[in-house]
Amino acid sequence: MDDSGDKPRSSRSTGSARLTDVARVAGVAPMTVSRALNRPELVSESTRLRVQRAVLETGYVPNRVAGALASSRSRLVALLVPTVAHSLFAEVVQTVMGALSSQGYQVLLGLVGYTPEQEETILETVLSRRPDGIVLTGCRHSALTRQRLKAAEVPLVEIWDMTDDPLDMLVGFSHEAVGRAVAEHLLSRGYRRFGIISADDSRAKLRVAGFVSGLESAGIGEYQLREVGTPSSMPWGREKSAELLDRHALDAIVCSSDILALGVLSEAQSRGLTVPGQLAIMGFGDSSYAAASFPALSTVRIDGAAIGLRAAEHLLQRMAQPTFERAGQVLDVGFEIVDRDTT
Amino acid sequence: MDDSGDKPRSSRSTGSARLTDVARVAGVAPMTVSRALNRPELVSESTRLRVQRAVLETGYVPNRVAGALASSRSRLVALLVPTVAHSLFAEVVQTVMGALSSQGYQVLLGLVGYTPEQEETILETVLSRRPDGIVLTGCRHSALTRQRLKAAEVPLVEIWDMTDDPLDMLVGFSHEAVGRAVAEHLLSRGYRRFGIISADDSRAKLRVAGFVSGLESAGIGEYQLREVGTPSSMPWGREKSAELLDRHALDAIVCSSDILALGVLSEAQSRGLTVPGQLAIMGFGDSSYAAASFPALSTVRIDGAAIGLRAAEHLLQRMAQPTFERAGQVLDVGFEIVDRDTT
DNA sequence: ATTTTCGATGATAGCGCAATCATATCGGCG
DNA sequence: CGCCGATATGATTGCGCTATCATCGAAAAT
Structure with missing residues (x-):
């Protein structure tokens, strides 16, 4: 009898447990479940535990697609590099992802090759995911790319190049x-x-x-x-x-x-x-x-790890305090001639 | 006077153009705009062109977060590898992404290192994005991982290993x-x-x-x-x-x-x-x-490119026809001893 | 002429969640 | 004793889109 009050799930439903299912099991309102999972400091200890048990019991996996739509925060960062089949960029990807995932962000990777046209195409689909931040390799972008990035008003770090006039933040070298x-x-x-x-x-x-x-x-x-x-x-x-x-x-x-x-x-x-x-x-x-x-x-x-790390740090800072304007920030990490045995 | 009928955008709104804005400019219903963009064969040529113009005029960028929620299709594939800082896995990432992006899928990359625990953690957040498919390195997963993957009922390819008992599909070697x-x-x-x-x-x-x-x-x-x-x-x-x-x-x-x-x-x-x-x-x-x-x-x-390519192909096939059951499909791409000058 | 079919378009209703505001509870204090 | 503020929880609403079914006109079939 414990599902006598349930409406049948609509035909569009996905079949897996939702927030409301957890709420029913825990005996609280859906909103309380949401808070228990995302802002645990706002609910009492006992409620938090009951919700936790209900989550396990139902096998609930949060739907961040819905969460992103409702909150306008995707917790997604787009990372656009020419390729990963090059140890320098692989190092950047590795460090950027390490720094971001520790803060709860996931990475949408885009491989843009070496032409502005590919960058343009990929950027369009990337923006449609409404990322909270973007890391972009290089400073030379097509006019359309620049326009779209400005319109998107999303925290942005260009890396791996140097200019006086970055779109937003910049970590690289000349x-x-x-x-x-x-x-x-x-x-x-x-x-x-x-x-x-x-x-x-x-x-x-x-x-x-x-x-x-x-x-x-x-x-x-x-x-x-x-x-x-x-x-x-x-x-x-x-x-x-x-x-x-x-x-x-x-x-x-x-x-x-x-x-x-x-x-x-x-x-x-x-x-x-x-x-x-x-x-x-x-x-x-x-x-x-x-x-x-x-x-x-x-x-x-070239210290790819340093570039990736600083880029991620700058991005995290901006995503945490979106109001604090620091556009134009530029960091030159330099380079070093390594004089081994072939010169 | 042309916005006299508009309700003010709610305070939760994001500010950028939406489907309804495009619809208003094009003089059609929102649904027609959606179709013109996603199923162009269903609308007349003239409508399609009017919508296209309206999109340019408004600078509309589709919101795939909302689209994914409404349609239960994220057009996202999760790709979990131990690292990209290793040319073999970089090659896999490169080929998987090439094959998937040509079919309109984007890739959510996860770096899981070499422990089942990390895989478990990352898989949880990955599943919360409701990917349409998953590529997973290795066949040894924790019990919880296996359980979650089965519950998610998402097309899955394990790669880079070999077993008689894959979770779904498998492309690898022994x-x-x-x-x-x-x-x-x-x-x-x-x-x-x-x-x-x-x-x-x-x-x-x-x-x-x-x-x-x-x-x-x-x-x-x-x-x-x-x-x-x-x-x-x-x-x-x-x-x-x-x-x-x-x-x-x-x-x-x-x-x-x-x-x-x-x-x-x-x-x-x-x-x-x-x-x-x-x-x-x-x-x-x-x-x-x-x-x-x-x-x-x-x-x-090891032919990482072949593994990536075949894995992507299998996944695309399954994502295109989710009803056609082919679980258990296993492909062994083998390996080759390269006898150079150190043996 | 009437019915059927079909292509094109629109109206409606959610998808699952979190922002927002309302409400309830409780101890502290004048 | 009643008022206040803080804390905890709930009810409502809408994020932007697409599934679904309804509608409508025109061509095809009867």
């Missing part, structure tokens, strides 16, 4: 500065005839631009540039460096990623070139295998 | 078989005195068990085992191999991941041991850098 620093480093080592192998991606190109401007500051106007598609890979590095070495007398090759540099290293070894004696090689990223190659790869270390 | 195959391979090469360095993770332990059983089949009962914590890293490999080599005369060391093997390789080189002459080394995973090490690392290739 790719141009990286390029210039690499140029200075290699010039100080005495290298003069440079090859460059770069991925066809806007941030890699910025680093190349910085590198070239560094060369020009030293009066060097000549260099050989080859572009490769994404994703970068060892074979790309081998192929392009073979092309470069066949046609030009070079004493150093600079790569837009460690994996390309490893390919160059293979090519050099297959040609019997001593490294760095006859050919110096420079990578980017300081991936876990950079130190493991033989000879150990000189590279540029 | 870790024990990997271990046995590695044992046979090394035994056929003549190695007899083995060290094992394994991560403290249940699937790695299965591979160890398979390896040991392979040794025992050959009448070898002695071997040296060291466990390391997660995440595996080169320093762990170096440290544990140093310990092993100090105390035991070994002619081969088997590792539960390529990154550990690379550490072992460094240690061997630092001791002036020839590889594989004085010490053979075996990795697992065939990470991108395995072929790049010097000497190139012998390892076990």
Whole structure:
């Protein structure tokens, strides 16, 4: 007889227990169950325990879809990165998710590749989930993307790049500065005839631009540039460096990623070139295998974990106090030239 | 005067355009706008165009939170992997997301580490989003996890492991078989005195068990085992191999991941041991850098992309026809011993 | 001409939850 | 003793959308 008062569940119902079911079992109002679960400090100890028991008894799993609609808080953060098949971004994903999940947020991951068009498409569907915050890789967005982000008025952190004019918050580093620093480093080592192998991606190109401007500051106007598609890979590095070495007398090759540099290293070894004696090689990223190659790869270390962590912190702060305006906050985490055995 | 009939938006409203706003601008009923956007084949061409214009004019972004609540379809798939900071799982994430996003699904990523407890916690919050499908790494789940998954009645694919008794669908390979195959391979090469360095993770332990059983089949009962914590890293490999080599005369060391093997390789080189002459080394995973090490690392290739792709395909099929029962479907994608220069 | 069919559109009613305000209870205090 | 404020709980309403059924006009069938 204990369900004699129940209306039959509508045909649209999902079948699993709802808040009202828990409430009936616990002998309280639905609202009290909601509070017991979300704001336990507002209910008495005894009620909280009764609700807890009722939850176990009914096997209730809260429906956060409904909760999000009712409260306009999704507890969801969108994280948009080009790829996870690259240890640097994987590290960012790992740390961002660690920091956010400890605060009860879940992550909606979007892989946007390296083109603004993909970013635009993915952002649209992401915004339709009404995330409470967004972490976005890069600062170069399409006009539509910028407009949508502004209209959404959602806390936002751009990462992995640098600009004076962020959409909201920014945690990253200057790719141009990286390029210039690499140029200075290699010039100080005495290298003069440079090859460059770069991925066809806007941030890699910025680093190349910085590198070239560094060369020009030293009066060097000549260099050989080859572009490769994404994703970068060892074979790309081998192929392009073979092309470069066949046609030009070079004493150093600079790569837009460690994996390309490893390919160059293979090519050099297959040609019997001593490294760095006859050919110096420079990578980017300081991936876990950079130190493991033989000879150990000189590279540029980017602290992806720091970027992810600070980005998450900034976002959490803003999501906790949405009124406190701190737009325009910019953090440059820098980088470090790691001088191993290939330069 | 054109808003004279509007009720003021309630204080709970979010401020952005809703379906009814688009409907008013387009001069149709809200339901027609919903259809024009989600089932365009059900509305006339002219209505569809008017709605399209109204959407642009209002800057409407659909609210899929509300849509999901109303339709009981979230268009969300939960993807639970131990970590993305490991190229094998990154590859899975990459391919699963590629396949799902092309069909309009978004991915809720969960990083569950290597313990059933974490999986349990994360699964609970994941289920509260009412995903349309779940991809779960591994087949060993806590009782509560199994119970919740069964109660949720959501299409599910377990990956990266093998069992006769999957919860629903399964795409993976047998870790024990990997271990046995590695044992046979090394035994056929003549190695007899083995060290094992394994991560403290249940699937790695299965591979160890398979390896040991392979040794025992050959009448070898002695071997040296060291466990390391997660995440595996080169320093762990170096440290544990140093310990092993100090105390035991070994002619081969088997590792539960390529990154550990690379550490072992460094240690061997630092001791002036020839590889594989004085010490053979075996990795697992065939990470991108395995072929790049010097000497190139012998390892076990797992086709993470194939696993991700097939898992996504199975899931899409089931989500499209939820009535068509195919529970119990199991796909073994196998593995391959990659015999490079360290064995 | 009348009925049937079908495509297109609209009206209504929830989906499951939390914001909000109303109500009840209780001890402390003038 | 009655009033006040704090604390605990409940009733109501609506978040924005889609399932469902009703309606309506026009073409097709009788």
